[in-house]
Amino acid sequence: MTAQKRGATLEDAVESILNELKEEMGITFDRGGNFVSKSGEQAKADFSVPSREVPHIIIEAKGYEATGSKLTDVLGDILKVLSVKDKDAHYFFVTDGIGWHRRLSDLRKIVEHHQQGNIEMIYTISTLPDLKEAIREIMAAR
Numbered sequence: 001m002t003a004q005k006r007g008a009t010l011e012d013a014v015e016s017i018l019n020e021l022k023e024e025m026g027i028t029f030d031r032g033g034n035f036v037s038k039s040g041e042q043a044k045a046d047f048s049v050p051s052r053e054v055p056h057i058i059i060e061a062k063g064y065e066a067t068g069s070k071l072t073d074v075l076g077d078i079l080k081v082l083s084v085k086d087k088d089a090h091y092f093f094v095t096d097g098i099g100w101h102r103r104l105s106d107l108r109k110i111v112e113h114h115q116q117g118n119i120e121m122i123y124t125i126s127t128l129p130d131l132k133e134a135i136r137e138i139m140a141a142r
Contacts, residue, residue, distance in 0.1 A: 010061040010094055011046055013125060017132045018047060027139050035085075043084040044077065049135065057090045057138060059131075064099030075109055082118050090138055092131060094123045 035055040049057035
């Protein structure tokens, strides 16, 4: 499986969860594109819940089967989202793939952002049920 395919597979898995929650709770979401913060700033996101215009939850899904600059590029994407997102927006990162084993320094930086509270949680393919529950709880409280 190519790195690009792995990323698409993760995105599809997240979209499947969001579609299940749409049927269960009536949530809405947008896939891809730029979300817009309350200040009007924009940044790219794989998913915005309930919409790009009102992003209460922002989700990035990145899978990597190979090493390379794409692994480092994700740090730039994360920093852009963190600089734009509203303080009350939830930011989740979903990642998987063997590529991270060879780029531990980049992964450590991402984990540091989680430990600092900038990324609410980091999920893998095996912990996607936890992501679903987190989204369910956030949207039920709104």
